[in-house]
Amino acid sequence: MALDKPYVVGIDIGGTNTTFGIVDTRGTILAGGAIKTSKHVEFDEYIGQLYNEITRIVEQENLVGQIAGIGVGAPNANYYTGNIEYAPNLYWMKDGKRLEIIPFAETLREKFGIPVAITNDANAAAIGEMTYGAARGMKDFIMITLGTGVGSGIVINGQVVYGHDGFAGELGHVIMRRNNGRLCGCGRSGCLEAYASATGVARTAREYLETRKDDSLLRNLPLDEITSKDVYDAAIAGDQLAREVYEFTGNMLGEAFADFIAFSSPKAIILFGGLTKSGELLMRPIRESLERNILPIFRGKTSILLSELKEGDAAVLGASALGWEAK
């Protein structure tokens, strides 16, 4: 396929950093960079700096006029409107007021004069996986990001599911424990995210340490400071309690995946994010739990896969993949 404009730009906006890169059709990042998201309080200054930095690398690479589109991944981004809506961690001012609904796609489109599309991080990850990663050739799959929280991007019939309002795919907030569930950041209780995220793993470990009496390497650490990384290290060192934290987490993910499969019967569920570094510690209990919990007609049909995108590049790659379909 000879493309007239064979490159896209991906931009990933986080509360701390905004990273970006120029990407080709095969998912190679030719050049990239980053700016501090919160350096400028004025939205126009932030956009100005982002524009200058991206323009600089595009010129450096001699790619002026060869960028097909820009894709943006950002929290609370709405694909339909192109806006970032009420994102708690993004603070910009315009005309003396906080911008709560940020017309991000439109602003960039006017600035660069090329097509821009925007979606949330997990949807961007799903598109990235479909374009360059483990979901190439798949029309039906679910991307689950297991990081600080639990995010999801759902693909059905080859299209990301946005729902009627642009906000579909909040699988971190299905309720897994209806009685006495853990309080979640969303204000409700018992959400998947409160258990199966990196913070959830640390919470489970602290719960076990408080309610059980058995020895554990984790008892050498101050209870309130235990992280999912500590739990991982202890589990790798053979610590039984830490291993049971992974059993519990994987078991719940398997239960949740069985319900997701009853909904959209995906070819694969693809996992991405910090928690997946625990490998078989988490994957084995997920697979075993899924096998126990799945509706018989779906048994053995859905693969549980790990992302094939390099973690450091995935956010920019995912966002960039959206650039190919930007209009």
Added chain:
Amino acid sequence: MALDKPYVVGIDIGGTNTTFGIVDTRGTILAGGAIKTSKHVEFDEYIGQLYNEITRIVEQENLVGQIAGIGVGAPNANYYTGNIEYAPNLYWMKDGKRLEIIPFAETLREKFGIPVAITNDANAAAIGEMTYGAARGMKDFIMITLGTGVGSGIVINGQVVYGHDGFAGELGHVIMRRNNGRLCGCGRSGCLEAYASATGVARTAREYLETRKDDSLLRNLPLDEITSKDVYDAAIAGDQLAREVYEFTGNMLGEAFADFIAFSSPKAIILFGGLTKSGELLMRPIRESLERNILPIFRGKTSILLSELKEGDAAVLGASALGWEAK
């Protein structure tokens, strides 16, 4: 729109009866009929009778050559393959063996010489609602059928969700009670269907009668013979226990719907089936529970609607709607 062939045929296959009708673009059934599904054990004889009956009414209505397609709704029907696969209540023989995988669409296509498409009853209901009923103009909605069991048809981006294998949309089998859940017909425990179906309502009533001591009109009936209709009659007569059965059922449906909305963010959830005749007895607790359980970003955005198709016609209408897209 002037159509070359402005009519379709809808066929609904149940364990007892197979009903069919000729339908126009507005959802009017011009003529219809029914045959006994199990009268003929030989599959070819069943198909022969079905062909004769349908041909007869098409000729009677002077519509030979004007049928655009045939749509079929059947249990365990696979849209992709056109087969009915391992349906427990359909028993036909061919070449001296039980047909477990029935090439239904292909057989009808050869017999009639016109396009045929097939899907399960709940998907057919969703397509019917989108074509002729409460979901006209909607691109994202979920159809929930509350009958003997709980079925579902999911529409996203204007397309029925079939999943990679053709069996997506088993929302009656998401797990609502993970501890001590009721045994479900699927062999697992705690499924939505075990609670929110007509049989589930009767089970809840029996549970209440066994575990509680308060008076109830339902205590005048033999415990094992109580049906959802009895519970309805008692509730209408002001019986407190019967009303609480509806509170419990509606509450669980609201919990389930909150999770479904987190998945695909539909514009509406449309309810169909015998249980919906209970009207506000069920609808009010559903709406209240949904409001309590929904993730804040989705609050107030999804309508809970009742089907607009007449119950007696809905199965044939739903199946017929699939005929428009048959190839």
